[in-house]
Amino acid sequence: MTEHSIKGKSVIIAGGAKNLGGLIARDFAAHGAKAIAIHYNSAGSKDDAQATVAAIMAAGAQAVAFQADLTTAGAVEKLFADVTAAIGRPDIAVNTVGKVLKKPLFDISEAEYDEMSAVNAKSAFFFLKEAGKHLNDNGKICTLVTSLLGAFTPFYAAYAGTKAPVEHFTRAAAKEFGERGISVTAIGPGPMDTPFFYPAESAEARDYHKTAAALSPFSKTGLTDIADIVPWIRFLVTEGWWMTGQTILVNGGYTTK
Incomplete structure (x- = not known):
């Protein structure tokens, strides 16, 4: 039986600096x-x-970093080619790339729509494509989306709307790559306590989000802590490999489907 673990594996993480x-x-x-x-x-x-590379190396793993704007197919192709040349064919690919925009449709x-589509949908599509081409058999792919895919709310049409296609990209890739033992999933966190969250929201909206999840009272900020998302991703690329083609909302009860 194939061992599904991180130990001894090669990994690519898009948006992996911080x-x-x-x-x-x-x-x-x-x-x-x-x-x-x-x-x-x-x-x-x-x-x-560079700080993340240093931390990885201090933990005993090989580490390399590459800069790229992944909004063109060519850039994603080059990234995977460079990664494969540096560390060999990856076993695990995680894509955390995304951009938030909160505005009324009007x-x-x-230009804003095109940029959101390029960052959130197009880059995810070609990341999946290249991961499918370059990953070793029995590999794992996970893409970050958003819990707003389960929300009925205004102002996030361009953000959630351009993350929504990743759900179907994930299903299609899971079907197409499954014959090689590759599982493909997507994780939709709730609003996360990171520097990306605060500039997009008004003070009133921030206060709402900090109380909106069922488990908000048990979070130090009321928001999703990135430390609570990491174990889910680790699970899906290891023992959770049998879960494939799914988008999972991990948000403390912020939204559901």
């Missing part, structure tokens, strides 16, 4: 990953990427 992606990288290194390649989008995250420009 916040949730950085914590996943550190966690996987602590659980025995052999090599971890982290991607970061812009030069502004270079220092964070205020969203075509």
